[in-house]
Amino acid sequence: MTLKEISIRNLIRRKGKAAFVLTGLVIGVTTVVAIISFVEAMTSDINHKLEKYGANILIVPKTENLTLSYGGLSLGGVSFEMEEIQETELTRVEAIKNARNIAALGPLVLGVIQVNGHRVLMAGVNFKVSGILKPWWRVQGELPDENGVLLGTEAARILNLKRGEALAVGEKTLRVTGIIEPTGSQDDQLAFARLATAQALFNKNGRVSMAEVAALCKDCPIEEMVRQISEALPGAKVMAIQQVVKGRMEALAQFKKFSFGISGVIMLIGSLVVLVTMMGSVRERTDEIGIFRAIGFRRGHVMKIIFLEAGIVSGLAGFIGYFLGLGVAKVAIEFFSESHSISVPFDIQLAAASLGVALLVGLLSSAYPALMAARLDPNEALRAL
């Protein structure tokens, strides 16, 4: 017979009360785990989607001119008298501290070409990274070689060009290798050629108009990436395209705060359930505790019995609550999210934390009842019967 055995026997005997405490704590832990798992899974999903958004940082030359276009309308035409970035300078971006977070770096040279009497904006790009920078592109045909050109759907319609047809740009003839399906973006109105081809056409060898960066900022704030690139390229202006993601992240952060608040309230209710039940249990066991004290149990022994009971129930609640919370999070994600790719993985840290929180709440809530039990005067306890 040990104190632990006494605790276990008492729990078995008072199954109803033990189940009540267990349920209270399980509900609390389940809610907290479900909320945290749900928020973490959603955050992870958004971070994952960040990659699909393509370029999220723009590097452009510093200029003193103000933009004369708004919402797709350009007033005063397109000015190409802007400064340019030396292509070699861009290699410095690959040496920044968070270089491992850069999925793709795409230099881009812009220029205007005359085709069939129409002025068309041509972009020279690196098609090797276009899959990362422009993941929404669906090309009918092939990516161009050094003598090829890819047309946006609007550009193809206005220029009346089809796949395989040729167009003359100055002295060079380029063949249309593919048409980009409508994207709803400015890309629909552009002609895309290889970077080197465009640089040669515009006589801008070794120079680029801008660069796009796809940064995977799961573990780093995008502002930090922008700062690092700005430091590497002091002559360039570095901007983050993050409104959409930031908006979603902010909404998620607010939901996170709200959820943690709710979790706190639920855990508080759970702890009150433990407190009230344990107090009742101690009152019911006055005689028993009186006997313990009469036969020589110290206060510490009595407290240990109560804490062991609370610890066993709380530990069990933490364990059950974690797995139940995971299940609830999975169901909630299926119910609330349109994405089918979100997973809720087993998280050892969260499992340990839920066990720790359950134990902490259980033990803290049992502290007063345990103290009350330990302070019972054996003579008073036995005389009261």
Added chain:
Amino acid sequence: MSYIVAENLVKKYGNGNATVTAIGGISFKIEAGEFIGVMGESGAGKSTLLSVVGAMNAPTSGSLRVDEIDVYSLSREQRADFRREFLGFIFQSFHLVPYLTVLENVMLPLAIIKAGKHKKRDLAEQALSQVGLLGKAHRLPNQISGGEKERVAIARSIVNEPPVLLADEPTGNLDSKTSSEIMNLLQSLNEQGMTIIMVTHSHESAKYAQRILQVSDGVLVGKN
């Protein structure tokens, strides 16, 4: 020097006009191995006296020495240790823990001592064997009779071999035949050298005692 020495024990409850004197100055000496009966009418202060001697109820004044230890100069926790080492308690209403088996109830005082599981079990079985209940070791208290519960209580009180046994109306809830068996058991323990102080109303039970302390209105009115 006597084994138990009580000097002018006074126990009062309440304050001011509401003060009730449960014990009004009791002194006595008990030698090791004696069997003492404490008798008196209801409310005379017998049980209060027993609780004071049992190191559970600090007297308002006076002193109690057991084996030359000034019991009430000890701290509460030291008194708990003292009870564990020196005293065995038998209560009128048995006070068995209902969710523990007979064997486990007997092992209860051993739960807080450092000894191996087998050693504890052996000691508990020995105690149960002494009271003739080894065959019912695995029953729960609600599966045995009143007399058997009293035997379990006795086994629990002697399992750690305390030198002093305090019994509060040990036959109060038992029929005469079972009472007689219990008293024979206590006598046998006394013959083995255990000092017994027993509070009782029963003159039959009191016959087993070597000496009677007669209490009335909180004071000793007679010693046999």
